[in-house]
Amino acid sequence: MDYAEHLVPAADGTQLYARDYAADRKDLAPIVCLPGLTRNSRDFETIAPRLAETRRVLAFDFRGRGRSGRADPATYRPDQEVADTLHVLDSLGIDRFAIIGTSRGGICAMAMAARALPRMAGVVFNDIGPKIDKAGLLRIRSYLGADPRFAGWDAAVAALKSSNPGFGSLSEDEWLAFARRVHREVNGKPRADYDPALARNFPSAAQIEAGQVPELWALLDVMADVPSLVLRGEHSDLLSPATVAAMHQRHRRLDSATVRDRGHVPFLDEPESVAAIDRWLKAVDGYGTTS
Numbered sequence: 001m002d003y004a005e006h007l008v009p010a011a012d013g014t015q016l017y018a019r020d021y022a023a024d025r026k027d028l029a030p031i032v033c034l035p036g037l038t039r040n041s042r043d044f045e046t047i048a049p050r051l052a053e054t055r056r057v058l059a060f061d062f063r064g065r066g067r068s069g070r071a072d073p074a075t076y077r078p079d080q081e082v083a084d085t086l087h088v089l090d091s092l093g094i095d096r097f098a099i100i101g102t103s104r105g106g107i108c109a110m111a112m113a114a115r116a117l118p119r120m121a122g123v124v125f126n127d128i129g130p131k132i133d134k135a136g137l138l139r140i141r142s143y144l145g146a147d148p149r150f151a152g153w154d155a156a157v158a159a160l161k162s163s164n165p166g167f168g169s170l171s172e173d174e175w176l177a178f179a180r181r182v183h184r185e186v187n188g189k190p191r192a193d194y195d196p197a198l199a200r201n202f203p204s205a206a207q208i209e210a211g212q213v214p215e216l217w218a219l220l221d222v223m224a225d226v227p228s229l230v231l232r233g234e235h236s237d238l239l240s241p242a243t244v245a246a247m248h249q250r251h252r253r254l255d256s257a258t259v260r261d262r263g264h265v266p267f268l269d270e271p272e273s274v275a276a277i278d279r280w281l282k283a284v285d286g287y288g289t290t291s
Helices: 041-046 078-091 104-119 134-143 153-163 172-182 196-201 205-209 217-222 241-250 271-286
Strands: 004-009 015-021 031-034 057-061 097-102 120-126 183-186 189-192 228-233 254-259
Touching: 004 078, 015 041, 015 078, 031 041, 031 078, 031 104, 041 057, 041 172, 057 078, 078 104, 097 104, 104 120, 104 217, 120 271, 134 153, 134 205, 153 172, 153 189, 172 183, 217 241, 228 241, 228 271, 241 254, 254 271
Parallel strands: 031 057, 031 097, 097 120, 120 228, 228 254
Antiparallel strands: 004 015, 015 057, 183 189
8 A cells, every 4th residue: 555754843842753654544642653663663563454444544753763763872761752753643633542552662651642632543562561571572682783693584583583482373474574674685685673862761681670660550550441452462572461451450441452473463364463452443443422
């Protein structure tokens, strides 16, 4: 499916990129797709065209990722990413929206509730919650910022297999498609498509081991009436079943689904993901119009 492209300068001049999958329907809340820490708008190629059959879909590159500009590493923070996202939405005249947030994007969705709750029609948390497990954080810490040079796509796929456990059922073609979503080509060779300086604002291994990563339950409480869905990869090392259960206890309008044969994070095109997102969309479309 075709999409428009936007480059919008942030307040500090950093160029912010978004894909815009337009749809004929103007009465339904647009879907805003926010990617994971090292991911980009291409991560949503698995789902955006299907969603755009009925509504507008915007997929973002946070600053320092994909086609957005690189910036002062001190600004690679969720609060800045929320400000950037709202700035782009304002520039496009979009007031009310629903969010699909993958990992870091889900953290941004929680932070957005503190700033723009009346504008939020719904949230999907893709393998993320208010409490993040140490094992997953340490795994991400182990490779974040390394900026390897790959000889070719086979090497990039091999690196992905090593750093992304829990996806044993993927075919070689699916692994290659995954690799092409998270890498760019430089002189014909794949490179990670994010600024390695992202690592500077990520907790250290010592901080993670010491439990110094804050939990975000208070932010989840703010949005307890917003139609929400949490997807958990069956083999996720970042989001535990216990955290999902605790989210249900605190959130009045939360649905959940486990995605088989997936680690962190599901691709959103799996049967379990598709069915759960379709349920969520019905709740989003009724939010604010029914009691």
